[in-house]
Amino acid sequence: MSDAVRAGANAGATSLDPDNWDALRADAHRMLDDMLDYIADVRDRPVWQPIPPAVRAGFAEPLPRQGTPLPEVYRRFTEEIAPYATGNVHPGFMGWVHGGGTAVGMLAEMLAAGLNANCGGRDHIGIEVERQIVRWLRELFGFPQTASGVFVTGSSMANFMALLVARTAAVGPQVREGGLPGERLTAYASAAAHGCVVQAADLAGLGRGALRRIPFGKDHRIDIDALKRRIAEDRAAGCQPFLVTGSAGTVDVGAIDDLAALAELCRDEGLWFHVDGAYGSLGMLSDEIAPKLKGLSEADSIALDFHKWGQVNYDAGFLIVRDGEQHRDTFAAPAAYLRRETRGLAGGSPWPCDYGPDLSRGFRALKTWFTLKTFGADRMGAMIAQTCKVARYLEARVEREPQLEMLAPVTLNIVCFRYRAAPNVMDSLNAEIVVDLHESGIAVPSSTTIDGALAIRAAIVNHRTTFADVDKMVDAVLRFGKARVG
Numbered sequence: 001m002s003d004a005v006r007a008g009a010n011a012g013a014t015s016l017d018p019d020n021w022d023a024l025r026a027d028a029h030r031m032l033d034d035m036l037d038y039i040a041d042v043r044d045r046p047v048w049q050p051i052p053p054a055v056r057a058g059f060a061e062p063l064p065r066q067g068t069p070l071p072e073v074y075r076r077f078t079e080e081i082a083p084y085a086t087g088n089v090h091p092g093f094m095g096w097v098h099g100g101g102t103a104v105g106m107l108a109e110m111l112a113a114g115l116n117a118n119c120g121g122r123d124h125i126g127i128e129v130e131r132q133i134v135r136w137l138r139e140l141f142g143f144p145q146t147a148s149g150v151f152v153t154g155s156s157m158a159n160f161m162a163l164l165v166a167r168t169a170a171v172g173p174q175v176r177e178g179g180l181p182g183e184r185l186t187a188y189a190s191a192a193a194h195g196c197v198v199q200a201a202d203l204a205g206l207g208r209g210a211l212r213r214i215p216f217g218k219d220h221r222i223d224i225d226a227l228k229r230r231i232a233e234d235r236a237a238g239c240q241p242f243l244v245t246g247s248a249g250t251v252d253v254g255a256i257d258d259l260a261a262l263a264e265l266c267r268d269e270g271l272w273f274h275v276d277g278a279y280g281s282l283g284m285l286s287d288e289i290a291p292k293l294k295g296l297s298e299a300d301s302i303a304l305d306f307h308k309w310g311q312v313n314y315d316a317g318f319l320i321v322r323d324g325e326q327h328r329d330t331f332a333a334p335a336a337y338l339r340r341e342t343r344g345l346a347g348g349s350p351w352p353c354d355y356g357p358d359l360s361r362g363f364r365a366l367k368t369w370f371t372l373k374t375f376g377a378d379r380m381g382a383m384i385a386q387t388c389k390v391a392r393y394l395e396a397r398v399e400r401e402p403q404l405e406m407l408a409p410v411t412l413n414i415v416c417f418r419y420r421a422a423p424n425v426m427d428s429l430n431a432e433i434v435v436d437l438h439e440s441g442i443a444v445p446s447s448t449t450i451d452g453a454l455a456i457r458a459a460i461v462n463h464r465t466t467f468a469d470v471d472k473m474v475d476a477v478l479r480f481g482k483a484r485v486g
């Protein structure tokens, strides 16, 4: 169709399509080229930089009544948005647990946005691609064909949903109608478990106190004997234990609970065995790391994030449940406007909306499918193993530096260390060094507390991070530490 005809079809209409597709095409190609350069040249820029007050103030303008030409809006993006992003595309980003994303994932996001598919349900290819991811995860985790899965924002949501499934399995689907009057359900996790595991008990109405936080040992793994004792005490006190959450990669230090022992305990006690595998569970892609995750395949459910070690662009959280029927029993609800058919677009039941609280949802499966198809599981596994190698290199460097000391064992890819100083200034000094690093733009580690001591915490999650990048970070720590101590 000629541009004149296309423009004519839209003449005087209220459609948001452009009058001139060729002009939009030129803008689009420029944006794509710029963004590819942004990723390719990421090393030339600071990891992070603070947002200047004038830029921040620019985002407090009133609701625009009139439109602005796209090139002008894009100019603001290049000048006022792109430079002040989180920084996790950069190889110097080692804070928290953030994936680096890929150019392939970015392209897939663009394609998904073009399709603008609503993946809540109905019979279209978006749902089938998501089912492909479920099948791949069943294969990776050794789950049965009856296992179900669904994309969600992240593991915070997936851990919450898993708790709801475990609750429904424990007391029956009538809980969805009548709630939990009189029940005293109790759940269990290591004190090193992520905060969202505690939050899940709160959100579900059980209360944070219903999540028993069990001590962990020197290796940062849950103390199984203490767990057994607490379950017995709770039973004796009239509580109803129903769920144990194991950690496959704790957020502080990357420790992996003894999942096989937890699986056995849950079998013996008749408890739901959930694993918070937010970042660690994709270690199954690597032959080197998979043995550390022994017992994972016995879980009743696993929460995981493709956007961390999987490098899928944000966001791409996932929940997989061994027994798909129990999963559906927790979330599926009849609604006249969601009537299922055996033919036509309203076919293909069950739908993703039967497996979680979201109805409208985007096509997260596409960027995940593109990532796994383009790179393949072996290369993904090698990349994951390499991040652990970089972490071990960093550990060795810290151990060589007399001014530095390690604060926790390195199980996977997280290194916790600190700059040595007088005891009374040790924590504050190390906190200052972390902020100095952020503001320098050289590297972005985060901090955490290990046995009461503030640690500089470097999580090597980004596939771009090399030995040289961690050396640069350590060099800067030594420089800033020395400058502050005087």
Ligand SMILES: *Cc1c(COP(=O)(O)O)cnc(C)c1O
Residues within 6 Å of the ligand: 097, 153, 154, 155, 156, 157, 194, 196, 249, 250, 251, 276, 277, 278, 279, 305, 317
């Ligand atoms: C990141 C993380 C979470 C939370 O996942 P989100 O995707 O950020 O919601 C939970 N547990 C662990 C161990 C994590 O690393």
